[in-house]
Amino acid sequence: MNINRLGLNTVSLKFTNLEEVAAGCAAAGFRTIECPLDQIRGELKKGLTPAQARAIVEGHQLRVTGGFNQNLIGLGTPAEIATSHDQHVQNAELIAALGGTTMVVGTDYINWPGEKDVPDVMGKMAASARAVADRIRPLGVTLAIEFNWGMVKTLLATVEIAQRSGAANVGVLFDPAHFHSTPTKTEHITADTIGWIKHVHVDNMPATPAETTDCNTARVLPGDPRGCYDLVELFGRFERLGYRGNYAIEMFNAELWALPPAEAAKRMFDAMQKVFSKLP
Numbered sequence: 001m002n003i004n005r006l007g008l009n010t011v012s013l014k015f016t017n018l019e020e021v022a023a024g025c026a027a028a029g030f031r032t033i034e035c036p037l038d039q040i041r042g043e044l045k046k047g048l049t050p051a052q053a054r055a056i057v058e059g060h061q062l063r064v065t066g067g068f069n070q071n072l073i074g075l076g077t078p079a080e081i082a083t084s085h086d087q088h089v090q091n092a093e094l095i096a097a098l099g100g101t102t103m104v105v106g107t108d109y110i111n112w113p114g115e116k117d118v119p120d121v122m123g124k125m126a127a128s129a130r131a132v133a134d135r136i137r138p139l140g141v142t143l144a145i146e147f148n149w150g151m152v153k154t155l156l157a158t159v160e161i162a163q164r165s166g167a168a169n170v171g172v173l174f175d176p177a178h179f180h181s182t183p184t185k186t187e188h189i190t191a192d193t194i195g196w197i198k199h200v201h202v203d204n205m206p207a208t209p210a211e212t213t214d215c216n217t218a219r220v221l222p223g224d225p226r227g228c229y230d231l232v233e234l235f236g237r238f239e240r241l242g243y244r245g246n247y248a249i250e251m252f253n254a255e256l257w258a259l260p261p262a263e264a265a266k267r268m269f270d271a272m273q274k275v276f277s278k279l280p
Helices: 018-028 037-045 050-059 078-097 121-139 155-165 176-180 231-240 261-276
Strands: 006-009 032-036 063-072 102-107 142-146 170-174 197-202 247-249
Touching: 006 261, 018 032, 018 037, 018 050, 018 261, 032 037, 032 247, 037 050, 037 063, 037 078, 050 063, 050 078, 063 078, 063 121, 063 142, 078 102, 078 121, 102 197, 121 142, 121 155, 121 170, 142 155, 142 197, 155 170, 170 176, 176 197, 197 231, 231 261, 247 261
Parallel strands: 006 032, 006 247, 032 063, 063 102, 102 142, 142 170, 170 197, 197 247
Antiparallel strands: none
């Protein structure tokens, strides 16, 4: 596996400052990072410019692949939808300024409405994705919709939204923790659906019922014997079907957050090697 395809989502680290975090990721062996935009905006409030933030990252021979911040609204009032679109364009502008090309988003934080109340929910989400995608295309940024972050729960539903958007820069974010917590099945990962996956998060989950397992805080590292997925087989399936995008480890773990960024990053890099060193 090309080391340049393996990264770390810095939400996994205790964020001290960008310099220390970037240095720790690079020392651990990573070549790319994905950033929660709130972390970056915190640095900008201290006086950094986006160009200076990018220079810090690239000064450690890293690059930013992308970032994330919030849900994409598709079912609110026209004013709410317009505000959401504007916010996502601003997020994409920051990602592009950092050198990134992928913006991960969720979907509305509401219960799925009945057809009689809101007809064609999928079509409305697709239209919202298309509206943002059209505006961020000149920035070179792709919208990656994460299933089970908000209203849309499954891989197949998210693929349908991407397809119906009609935009080449709309696709799907895949995360094993979200996969574990929804009706999505391995057989849904096919030659047809793999082409819509634009980015992949890396983690594993314990063999506990999805209904009683928090898909964020319950995550375990790749290689942890408590993990219920054979990640070599899972991501090997991705590779065999033609996925050639990036992978970024993403943990929400109190033990890792308590460590210095460099130590936590090294633990995660070593854990990823237990999987990806076995893939071509």
